[in-house]
Amino acid sequence: MRNLLDFLRRYYHWFLFLLLELISGVMLFKFNSYQGSVWFSSANVVVGKVYELEGMIGQFFSLTRINEELTLRNFYLERQVTQLRRLYGDLTQDTTVIERNELQFLNRYNLTSAKVVSNSLNRADNLITIDKGSLDGIRRDMGVACGNGIVGVVYLVSSHYSVVIPVLNVSSSRISCSIRGRGYFGYLHWYGGDPAIGYLEDIPRHAHIKKGEWIETSGYSAIFPPGVLVGRVEAVYNSRDGLSYRLKVRLSTDFGNLRDVVVISDNSIVERTELEKTAQDSLSMKLKK
Amino acid sequence: MAIDSLKRIALFVVFCLAQALVLNHIHLFGWATPLLYVYFAITFPRNYPRWGILLWCFFLGLSIDMFSNTPGIACGSLTAIGFLQPFLLEPFIPRDAAENIETSAKALGKGKFSLLAFLLVFIYCLLFFTLESFTFFNWQNWLLCTGCSTVITLILILTLESLRR
Numbered sequence: 001m002r003n004l005l006d007f008l009r010r011y012y013h014w015f016l017f018l019l020l021e022l023i024s025g026v027m028l029f030k031f032n033s034y035q036g037s038v039w040f041s042s043a044n045v046v047v048g049k050v051y052e053l054e055g056m057i058g059q060f061f062s063l064t065r066i067n068e069e070l071t072l073r074n075f076y077l078e079r080q081v082t083q084l085r086r087l088y089g090d091l092t093q094d095t096t097v098i099e100r101n102e103l104q105f106l107n108r109y110n111l112t113s114a115k116v117v118s119n120s121l122n123r124a125d126n127l128i129t130i131d132k133g134s135l136d137g138i139r140r141d142m143g144v145a146c147g148n149g150i151v152g153v154v155y156l157v158s159s160h161y162s163v164v165i166p167v168l169n170v171s172s173s174r175i176s177c178s179i180r181g182r183g184y185f186g187y188l189h190w191y192g193g194d195p196a197i198g199y200l201e202d203i204p205r206h207a208h209i210k211k212g213e214w215i216e217t218s219g220y221s222a223i224f225p226p227g228v229l230v231g232r233v234e235a236v237y238n239s240r241d242g243l244s245y246r247l248k249v250r251l252s253t254d255f256g257n258l259r260d261v262v263v264i265s266d267n268s269i270v271e272r273t274e275l276e277k278t279a280q281d282s283l284s285m286k287l288k289k
Numbered sequence: 290m291a292i293d294s295l296k297r298i299a300l301f302v303v304f305c306l307a308q309a310l311v312l313n314h315i316h317l318f319g320w321a322t323p324l325l326y327v328y329f330a331i332t333f334p335r336n337y338p339r340w341g342i343l344l345w346c347f348f349l350g351l352s353i354d355m356f357s358n359t360p361g362i363a364c365g366s367l368t369a370i371g372f373l374q375p376f377l378l379e380p381f382i383p384r385d386a387a388e389n390i391e392t393s394a395k396a397l398g399k400g401k402f403s404l405l406a407f408l409l410v411f412i413y414c415l416l417f418f419t420l421e422s423f424t425f426f427n428w429q430n431w432l433l434c435t436g437c438s439t440v441i442t443l444i445l446i447l448t449l450e451s452l453r454r
Binding site: 012013016017020021023024025026027028029030031032034035038 | 339340343344347350354359360361362364365368369371372420423424
Protein backbone atom coordinates (compact mmCIF):
# COMPACT_ATOMS: atom_id res chain seq x y z
CA MET A 1 0.00 0.00 0.00
CA ARG A 2 2.80 2.37 0.90
CA ASN A 3 4.55 1.55 -2.36
CA LEU A 4 1.40 2.45 -4.23
CA LEU A 5 1.10 5.78 -2.46
CA ASP A 6 4.79 6.44 -3.08
CA PHE A 7 4.32 5.67 -6.75
CA LEU A 8 1.33 8.00 -6.93
CA ARG A 9 3.14 10.77 -5.13
CA ARG A 10 6.13 10.61 -7.46
CA TYR A 11 4.24 10.42 -10.70
CA TYR A 12 1.14 12.39 -9.86
CA HIS A 13 1.82 14.86 -12.67
CA TRP A 14 1.34 11.99 -15.15
CA PHE A 15 -2.12 11.41 -13.75
CA LEU A 16 -2.89 15.10 -13.79
CA PHE A 17 -1.68 15.29 -17.38
CA LEU A 18 -3.88 12.35 -18.36
CA LEU A 19 -6.86 13.86 -16.60
CA LEU A 20 -6.45 17.21 -18.33
CA GLU A 21 -5.95 15.54 -21.70
CA LEU A 22 -9.09 13.53 -21.07
CA ILE A 23 -11.04 16.69 -20.39
CA SER A 24 -9.64 18.25 -23.59
CA GLY A 25 -10.54 15.12 -25.49
CA VAL A 26 -14.09 15.18 -24.21
CA MET A 27 -14.45 18.81 -25.24
CA LEU A 28 -12.88 18.07 -28.61
CA PHE A 29 -15.26 15.23 -29.43
CA LYS A 30 -18.32 16.79 -27.99
CA PHE A 31 -18.23 20.25 -29.47
CA ASN A 32 -16.62 19.64 -32.87
CA SER A 33 -18.95 17.91 -35.25
CA TYR A 34 -16.37 16.26 -37.53
CA GLN A 35 -14.21 14.92 -34.73
CA GLY A 36 -17.34 13.91 -32.88
CA SER A 37 -18.63 11.96 -35.84
CA VAL A 38 -15.32 10.11 -36.24
CA TRP A 39 -15.38 9.25 -32.55
CA PHE A 40 -19.00 8.21 -32.72
CA SER A 41 -18.57 5.89 -35.67
CA SER A 42 -15.39 4.20 -34.43
CA ALA A 43 -16.66 3.97 -30.87
CA ASN A 44 -19.80 2.34 -32.16
CA VAL A 45 -17.75 -0.35 -33.89
CA VAL A 46 -15.78 -1.13 -30.74
CA VAL A 47 -18.83 -1.12 -28.51
CA GLY A 48 -20.74 -3.23 -31.00
CA LYS A 49 -18.00 -5.85 -31.12
CA VAL A 50 -17.78 -6.02 -27.33
CA TYR A 51 -21.54 -6.46 -26.97
CA GLU A 52 -21.54 -9.09 -29.69
CA LEU A 53 -18.85 -11.04 -27.87
CA GLU A 54 -20.74 -10.71 -24.61
CA GLY A 55 -23.91 -11.94 -26.29
CA MET A 56 -22.14 -14.97 -27.73
CA ILE A 57 -20.64 -15.91 -24.40
CA GLY A 58 -23.91 -15.42 -22.56
CA GLN A 59 -25.72 -17.46 -25.15
CA PHE A 60 -23.21 -20.28 -24.81
CA PHE A 61 -23.63 -20.45 -21.07
CA SER A 62 -27.38 -20.56 -21.25
CA LEU A 63 -27.41 -23.54 -23.63
CA THR A 64 -27.94 -26.20 -20.95
CA ARG A 65 -30.97 -24.40 -19.67
CA ILE A 66 -32.35 -23.95 -23.18
CA ASN A 67 -31.77 -27.64 -23.88
CA GLU A 68 -33.78 -28.64 -20.86
CA GLU A 69 -36.58 -26.29 -21.77
CA LEU A 70 -36.71 -27.67 -25.30
CA THR A 71 -36.82 -31.28 -24.11
CA LEU A 72 -39.71 -30.47 -21.81
CA ARG A 73 -41.51 -28.67 -24.59
CA ASN A 74 -40.96 -31.58 -26.95
CA PHE A 75 -42.35 -34.00 -24.45
CA TYR A 76 -45.38 -31.82 -23.86
CA LEU A 77 -46.04 -31.42 -27.56
CA GLU A 78 -45.76 -35.14 -28.22
CA ARG A 79 -48.25 -35.86 -25.51
CA GLN A 80 -50.54 -33.24 -26.96
CA VAL A 81 -50.33 -34.84 -30.41
CA THR A 82 -51.18 -38.27 -29.03
CA GLN A 83 -54.12 -36.86 -27.19
CA LEU A 84 -55.40 -34.95 -30.21
CA ARG A 85 -55.07 -38.03 -32.37
CA ARG A 86 -57.13 -40.00 -29.88
CA LEU A 87 -59.75 -37.27 -29.75
CA TYR A 88 -59.94 -37.10 -33.52
CA GLY A 89 -60.25 -40.84 -33.69
CA ASP A 90 -63.06 -40.79 -31.18
CA LEU A 91 -64.83 -38.09 -33.13
CA THR A 92 -64.61 -39.76 -36.53
CA GLN A 93 -64.75 -43.34 -35.29
CA ASP A 94 -61.53 -43.95 -37.20
CA THR A 95 -58.29 -44.44 -35.26
CA THR A 96 -55.94 -45.15 -38.12
CA VAL A 97 -56.83 -42.11 -40.23
CA ILE A 98 -53.50 -40.29 -39.72
CA GLU A 99 -51.41 -43.28 -40.73
CA ARG A 100 -53.65 -43.83 -43.70
CA ASN A 101 -53.26 -40.22 -44.80
CA GLU A 102 -49.46 -40.50 -44.67
CA LEU A 103 -49.42 -43.74 -46.57
CA GLN A 104 -51.85 -42.30 -49.05
CA PHE A 105 -49.37 -39.63 -50.06
CA LEU A 106 -46.76 -42.23 -50.75
CA ASN A 107 -49.25 -44.42 -52.50
CA ARG A 108 -49.69 -41.84 -55.20
CA TYR A 109 -46.26 -42.47 -56.69
CA ASN A 110 -45.05 -45.83 -57.92
CA LEU A 111 -41.35 -46.07 -58.59
CA THR A 112 -40.07 -48.60 -61.12
CA SER A 113 -36.31 -48.91 -61.48
CA ALA A 114 -34.85 -49.43 -64.92
CA LYS A 115 -31.49 -49.52 -66.66
CA VAL A 116 -30.44 -47.38 -69.61
CA VAL A 117 -29.54 -49.53 -72.63
CA SER A 118 -29.00 -46.81 -75.23
CA ASN A 119 -28.02 -43.15 -74.87
CA SER A 120 -26.68 -40.29 -76.95
CA LEU A 121 -25.38 -36.83 -76.18
CA ASN A 122 -24.11 -35.34 -79.40
CA ARG A 123 -27.27 -34.95 -81.47
CA ALA A 124 -29.78 -32.16 -81.38
CA ASP A 125 -32.60 -34.57 -80.60
CA ASN A 126 -31.21 -37.20 -78.26
CA LEU A 127 -33.17 -40.25 -77.12
CA ILE A 128 -32.67 -42.73 -74.30
CA THR A 129 -33.87 -46.35 -74.32
CA ILE A 130 -34.59 -48.18 -71.05
CA ASP A 131 -35.15 -51.85 -70.46
CA LYS A 132 -38.66 -51.74 -69.02
CA GLY A 133 -41.83 -51.69 -71.11
CA SER A 134 -45.59 -51.94 -71.00
CA LEU A 135 -45.44 -55.38 -69.43
CA ASP A 136 -43.70 -53.76 -66.42
CA GLY A 137 -46.35 -51.06 -66.10
CA ILE A 138 -44.67 -48.29 -68.05
CA ARG A 139 -47.00 -45.99 -69.98
CA ARG A 140 -46.49 -42.98 -72.21
CA ASP A 141 -45.86 -39.61 -70.48
CA MET A 142 -44.45 -41.08 -67.29
CA GLY A 143 -41.57 -39.14 -65.74
CA VAL A 144 -38.05 -40.62 -65.53
CA ALA A 145 -35.50 -39.53 -62.94
CA CYS A 146 -32.18 -40.74 -61.65
CA GLY A 147 -30.34 -40.41 -58.34
CA ASN A 148 -29.06 -36.93 -59.19
CA GLY A 149 -32.09 -35.33 -60.79
CA ILE A 150 -34.57 -35.56 -63.63
CA VAL A 151 -33.89 -37.42 -66.88
CA GLY A 152 -36.94 -37.00 -69.10
CA VAL A 153 -40.39 -38.21 -70.13
CA VAL A 154 -41.43 -41.59 -71.61
CA TYR A 155 -42.38 -41.20 -75.26
CA LEU A 156 -42.87 -44.63 -76.85
CA VAL A 157 -43.54 -47.92 -75.14
CA SER A 158 -43.23 -51.45 -76.44
CA SER A 159 -43.71 -54.60 -74.43
CA HIS A 160 -40.14 -54.79 -73.10
CA TYR A 161 -38.50 -51.45 -73.89
CA SER A 162 -39.37 -47.77 -73.73
CA VAL A 163 -37.97 -44.72 -75.41
CA VAL A 164 -37.49 -41.68 -73.19
CA ILE A 165 -37.15 -38.08 -74.41
CA PRO A 166 -34.46 -36.64 -72.12
CA VAL A 167 -33.95 -33.01 -71.24
CA LEU A 168 -31.24 -32.95 -73.96
CA ASN A 169 -33.75 -32.78 -76.77
CA VAL A 170 -34.11 -29.52 -78.62
CA SER A 171 -37.51 -29.96 -80.16
CA SER A 172 -39.49 -31.84 -77.56
CA SER A 173 -38.18 -31.24 -74.08
CA ARG A 174 -40.26 -28.91 -71.94
CA ILE A 175 -40.11 -29.62 -68.22
CA SER A 176 -41.97 -27.29 -65.87
CA CYS A 177 -39.46 -26.22 -63.21
CA SER A 178 -39.56 -23.82 -60.31
CA ILE A 179 -36.96 -22.10 -58.16
CA ARG A 180 -36.67 -23.68 -54.73
CA GLY A 181 -37.99 -21.47 -52.01
CA ARG A 182 -39.24 -18.74 -54.35
CA GLY A 183 -41.92 -20.49 -56.34
CA TYR A 184 -41.35 -18.71 -59.66
CA PHE A 185 -41.68 -21.26 -62.45
CA GLY A 186 -40.81 -21.58 -66.11
CA TYR A 187 -40.08 -24.16 -68.77
CA LEU A 188 -36.68 -25.80 -69.14
CA HIS A 189 -35.23 -25.95 -72.64
CA TRP A 190 -32.04 -27.30 -74.14
CA TYR A 191 -30.50 -25.69 -77.20
CA GLY A 192 -27.69 -28.10 -78.04
CA GLY A 193 -24.00 -27.84 -77.18
CA ASP A 194 -22.99 -28.49 -73.57
CA PRO A 195 -24.97 -31.49 -72.22
CA ALA A 196 -24.82 -30.06 -68.72
CA ILE A 197 -26.40 -26.67 -69.43
CA GLY A 198 -30.11 -25.96 -69.84
CA TYR A 199 -32.08 -22.73 -69.99
CA LEU A 200 -35.09 -21.85 -67.89
CA GLU A 201 -37.27 -19.36 -69.74
CA ASP A 202 -39.96 -16.89 -68.78
CA ILE A 203 -38.98 -16.10 -65.22
CA PRO A 204 -40.70 -12.80 -64.37
CA ARG A 205 -38.50 -9.76 -63.94
CA HIS A 206 -39.66 -9.04 -60.41
CA ALA A 207 -38.09 -12.30 -59.18
CA HIS A 208 -34.80 -11.81 -57.34
CA ILE A 209 -32.66 -14.70 -58.48
CA LYS A 210 -29.14 -15.34 -57.25
CA LYS A 211 -26.42 -17.55 -58.63
CA GLY A 212 -26.36 -20.96 -57.01
CA GLU A 213 -30.07 -21.23 -56.25
CA TRP A 214 -31.56 -24.70 -56.73
CA ILE A 215 -34.06 -25.47 -59.49
CA GLU A 216 -36.54 -28.32 -58.98
CA THR A 217 -39.69 -29.58 -60.67
CA SER A 218 -42.74 -27.50 -59.92
CA GLY A 219 -45.31 -30.26 -59.78
CA TYR A 220 -47.57 -28.26 -62.11
CA SER A 221 -47.48 -30.96 -64.75
CA ALA A 222 -48.82 -34.44 -64.01
CA ILE A 223 -45.51 -35.98 -65.04
CA PHE A 224 -43.16 -35.25 -62.13
CA PRO A 225 -43.95 -34.88 -58.44
CA PRO A 226 -42.88 -31.51 -57.07
CA GLY A 227 -39.37 -31.17 -55.64
CA VAL A 228 -37.36 -33.43 -57.95
CA LEU A 229 -33.97 -31.78 -58.42
CA VAL A 230 -33.14 -30.29 -61.82
CA GLY A 231 -29.99 -28.21 -61.30
CA ARG A 232 -28.49 -24.94 -60.06
CA VAL A 233 -28.64 -21.43 -61.44
CA GLU A 234 -25.36 -20.48 -63.07
CA ALA A 235 -26.21 -17.13 -64.67
CA VAL A 236 -29.15 -14.79 -65.19
CA TYR A 237 -29.73 -13.26 -68.64
CA ASN A 238 -32.42 -11.13 -70.17
CA SER A 239 -34.82 -12.96 -72.48
CA ARG A 240 -34.76 -12.17 -76.19
CA ASP A 241 -37.67 -9.77 -75.97
CA GLY A 242 -36.36 -8.22 -72.75
CA LEU A 243 -39.59 -8.82 -70.87
CA SER A 244 -38.43 -11.63 -68.57
CA TYR A 245 -35.34 -13.43 -67.33
CA ARG A 246 -33.65 -16.42 -68.83
CA LEU A 247 -31.68 -18.52 -66.36
CA LYS A 248 -28.69 -20.62 -67.33
CA VAL A 249 -29.04 -23.83 -65.32
CA ARG A 250 -26.29 -26.33 -64.70
CA LEU A 251 -28.14 -29.65 -64.77
CA SER A 252 -27.50 -31.89 -61.81
CA THR A 253 -27.94 -35.10 -63.82
CA ASP A 254 -24.80 -36.38 -65.55
CA PHE A 255 -26.22 -37.59 -68.86
CA GLY A 256 -22.90 -39.00 -69.95
CA ASN A 257 -22.85 -41.45 -67.06
CA LEU A 258 -26.46 -42.58 -66.93
CA ARG A 259 -27.14 -46.21 -66.03
CA ASP A 260 -29.77 -46.52 -63.31
CA VAL A 261 -33.00 -44.59 -63.61
CA VAL A 262 -36.38 -44.68 -61.96
CA VAL A 263 -39.74 -44.33 -63.72
CA ILE A 264 -42.29 -42.40 -61.68
CA SER A 265 -45.91 -43.23 -62.22
CA ASP A 266 -48.46 -41.01 -60.60
CA ASN A 267 -51.69 -42.82 -59.87
CA SER A 268 -53.70 -39.67 -60.11
CA ILE A 269 -52.26 -38.82 -63.49
CA VAL A 270 -55.08 -40.48 -65.39
CA GLU A 271 -57.74 -38.51 -63.63
CA ARG A 272 -55.82 -35.24 -63.97
CA THR A 273 -55.06 -35.65 -67.66
CA GLU A 274 -58.65 -36.59 -68.38
CA LEU A 275 -59.90 -33.51 -66.56
CA GLU A 276 -57.42 -31.23 -68.31
CA LYS A 277 -58.27 -32.68 -71.70
CA THR A 278 -61.99 -32.19 -71.09
CA ALA A 279 -61.36 -28.58 -70.10
CA GLN A 280 -59.34 -27.88 -73.26
CA ASP A 281 -61.95 -29.50 -75.46
CA SER A 282 -64.84 -27.59 -73.97
CA LEU A 283 -62.97 -24.28 -74.32
CA SER A 284 -62.17 -24.91 -77.99
CA MET A 285 -65.82 -25.87 -78.60
CA LYS A 286 -66.92 -22.58 -77.08
CA LEU A 287 -64.55 -20.64 -79.31
CA LYS A 288 -65.80 -22.46 -82.41
CA LYS A 289 -69.37 -21.49 -81.56
CA MET B 290 6.52 34.25 -5.66
CA ALA B 291 3.24 36.14 -5.53
CA ILE B 292 4.49 38.77 -7.92
CA ASP B 293 5.59 36.06 -10.29
CA SER B 294 2.08 34.63 -10.25
CA LEU B 295 0.65 38.11 -10.86
CA LYS B 296 3.02 38.57 -13.77
CA ARG B 297 1.90 35.23 -15.11
CA ILE B 298 -1.75 36.17 -14.83
CA ALA B 299 -1.12 39.42 -16.67
CA LEU B 300 0.76 37.58 -19.38
CA PHE B 301 -2.11 35.10 -19.58
CA VAL B 302 -4.67 37.84 -20.16
CA VAL B 303 -2.47 39.70 -22.64
CA PHE B 304 -1.82 36.59 -24.71
CA CYS B 305 -5.51 35.67 -24.76
CA LEU B 306 -6.54 39.10 -25.92
CA ALA B 307 -3.76 39.44 -28.46
CA GLN B 308 -4.57 36.10 -29.98
CA ALA B 309 -8.31 36.66 -30.03
CA LEU B 310 -8.33 40.23 -31.28
CA VAL B 311 -5.31 40.42 -33.56
CA LEU B 312 -3.49 37.24 -34.36
CA ASN B 313 -6.44 34.98 -35.07
CA HIS B 314 -7.24 37.07 -38.12
CA ILE B 315 -3.82 36.61 -39.69
CA HIS B 316 -3.63 33.70 -42.12
CA LEU B 317 -0.64 34.28 -44.36
CA PHE B 318 -1.03 32.55 -47.73
CA GLY B 319 -3.97 30.73 -46.16
CA TRP B 320 -1.66 28.49 -44.17
CA ALA B 321 0.39 30.37 -41.60
CA THR B 322 -1.32 31.35 -38.37
CA PRO B 323 0.79 32.85 -35.58
CA LEU B 324 0.17 31.05 -32.29
CA LEU B 325 2.06 33.36 -29.99
CA TYR B 326 0.61 32.03 -26.75
CA VAL B 327 2.98 29.05 -26.85
CA TYR B 328 5.57 31.54 -25.54
CA PHE B 329 3.68 31.34 -22.27
CA ALA B 330 4.33 27.61 -22.07
CA ILE B 331 7.98 27.85 -23.15
CA THR B 332 9.01 30.37 -20.51
CA PHE B 333 8.24 28.41 -17.38
CA PRO B 334 11.39 28.44 -15.19
CA ARG B 335 13.13 25.23 -14.35
CA ASN B 336 11.72 23.31 -11.36
CA TYR B 337 8.42 25.13 -11.48
CA PRO B 338 5.94 22.60 -10.01
CA ARG B 339 4.76 20.32 -12.79
CA TRP B 340 1.15 20.37 -11.73
CA GLY B 341 1.36 24.15 -11.89
CA ILE B 342 2.64 24.09 -15.47
CA LEU B 343 -0.07 21.66 -16.48
CA LEU B 344 -2.87 23.69 -14.95
CA TRP B 345 -1.64 27.00 -16.38
CA CYS B 346 -1.36 25.51 -19.84
CA PHE B 347 -4.73 23.84 -19.59
CA PHE B 348 -6.52 27.04 -18.67
CA LEU B 349 -4.68 29.09 -21.26
CA GLY B 350 -5.64 26.56 -23.88
CA LEU B 351 -9.22 26.60 -22.65
CA SER B 352 -9.45 30.40 -22.95
CA ILE B 353 -7.88 30.41 -26.40
CA ASP B 354 -10.37 27.73 -27.46
CA MET B 355 -13.26 29.73 -26.18
CA PHE B 356 -12.18 32.74 -28.18
CA SER B 357 -11.28 30.84 -31.34
CA ASN B 358 -14.25 28.47 -31.27
CA THR B 359 -12.06 25.38 -31.47
CA PRO B 360 -13.12 23.45 -28.38
CA GLY B 361 -10.54 21.03 -27.08
CA ILE B 362 -7.86 21.57 -29.73
CA ALA B 363 -5.60 24.21 -28.19
CA CYS B 364 -6.44 22.80 -24.78
CA GLY B 365 -5.17 19.33 -25.54
CA SER B 366 -2.12 20.52 -27.47
CA LEU B 367 -1.05 23.07 -24.90
CA THR B 368 -1.43 20.61 -22.03
CA ALA B 369 0.83 18.21 -23.92
CA ILE B 370 3.40 20.99 -24.39
CA GLY B 371 3.12 21.86 -20.72
CA PHE B 372 3.88 18.25 -19.94
CA LEU B 373 6.88 18.09 -22.25
CA GLN B 374 8.43 21.46 -21.42
CA PRO B 375 10.35 20.35 -18.28
CA PHE B 376 11.73 17.31 -20.11
CA LEU B 377 12.84 19.29 -23.12
CA LEU B 378 14.35 22.07 -21.01
CA GLU B 379 16.76 19.75 -19.19
CA PRO B 380 19.32 19.21 -21.99
CA PHE B 381 19.54 22.93 -22.74
CA ILE B 382 20.53 24.05 -19.24
CA PRO B 383 24.22 24.91 -18.72
CA ARG B 384 25.90 22.78 -16.10
CA ASP B 385 26.49 25.45 -13.49
CA ALA B 386 23.06 27.00 -13.65
CA ALA B 387 20.95 28.12 -10.69
CA GLU B 388 18.17 26.00 -9.33
CA ASN B 389 15.32 28.12 -10.66
CA ILE B 390 16.90 29.44 -13.79
CA GLU B 391 14.46 31.26 -16.01
CA THR B 392 13.94 30.13 -19.55
CA SER B 393 15.07 32.99 -21.71
CA ALA B 394 17.62 33.89 -24.36
CA LYS B 395 19.62 35.80 -21.74
CA ALA B 396 20.04 32.80 -19.46
CA LEU B 397 20.39 30.01 -21.98
CA GLY B 398 22.00 31.75 -24.89
CA LYS B 399 20.33 32.76 -28.10
CA GLY B 400 21.09 29.58 -30.04
CA LYS B 401 19.89 27.21 -27.35
CA PHE B 402 16.79 29.20 -26.64
CA SER B 403 15.97 29.34 -30.34
CA LEU B 404 16.36 25.58 -30.65
CA LEU B 405 14.22 24.93 -27.59
CA ALA B 406 11.58 27.34 -28.86
CA PHE B 407 11.66 25.74 -32.29
CA LEU B 408 11.15 22.24 -30.88
CA LEU B 409 8.29 23.19 -28.64
CA VAL B 410 6.59 25.34 -31.25
CA PHE B 411 6.93 22.64 -33.88
CA ILE B 412 5.45 19.95 -31.63
CA TYR B 413 2.67 22.31 -30.64
CA CYS B 414 1.75 23.19 -34.23
CA LEU B 415 1.85 19.52 -35.22
CA LEU B 416 -0.52 18.54 -32.44
CA PHE B 417 -2.75 21.51 -33.05
CA PHE B 418 -3.23 20.97 -36.74
CA THR B 419 -3.55 17.19 -36.40
CA LEU B 420 -6.37 17.59 -33.91
CA GLU B 421 -7.92 20.27 -36.04
CA SER B 422 -8.04 18.34 -39.29
CA PHE B 423 -8.32 14.85 -37.69
CA THR B 424 -7.79 13.19 -41.06
CA PHE B 425 -4.91 12.51 -43.42
CA PHE B 426 -7.09 13.11 -46.41
CA ASN B 427 -5.61 16.49 -47.27
CA TRP B 428 -2.13 15.85 -45.90
CA GLN B 429 -0.41 18.55 -47.96
CA ASN B 430 -2.61 21.18 -46.36
CA TRP B 431 -1.88 19.72 -42.95
CA LEU B 432 1.91 19.77 -43.44
CA LEU B 433 1.91 23.25 -44.94
CA CYS B 434 -0.17 24.64 -42.09
CA THR B 435 2.13 23.03 -39.55
CA GLY B 436 5.30 24.20 -41.21
CA CYS B 437 4.26 27.74 -42.00
CA SER B 438 2.62 28.33 -38.63
CA THR B 439 5.77 27.05 -36.95
CA VAL B 440 7.88 29.50 -38.89
CA ILE B 441 5.77 32.55 -38.28
CA THR B 442 5.18 31.73 -34.62
CA LEU B 443 8.90 31.23 -34.11
CA ILE B 444 9.67 34.57 -35.73
CA LEU B 445 7.24 36.34 -33.43
CA ILE B 446 8.53 34.54 -30.34
CA LEU B 447 12.14 35.39 -31.10
CA THR B 448 11.13 38.99 -31.72
CA LEU B 449 9.33 39.09 -28.40
CA GLU B 450 12.29 37.53 -26.64
CA SER B 451 14.70 40.03 -28.05
CA LEU B 452 12.49 42.82 -26.76
CA ARG B 453 12.80 41.40 -23.29
CA ARG B 454 15.54 42.97 -21.25
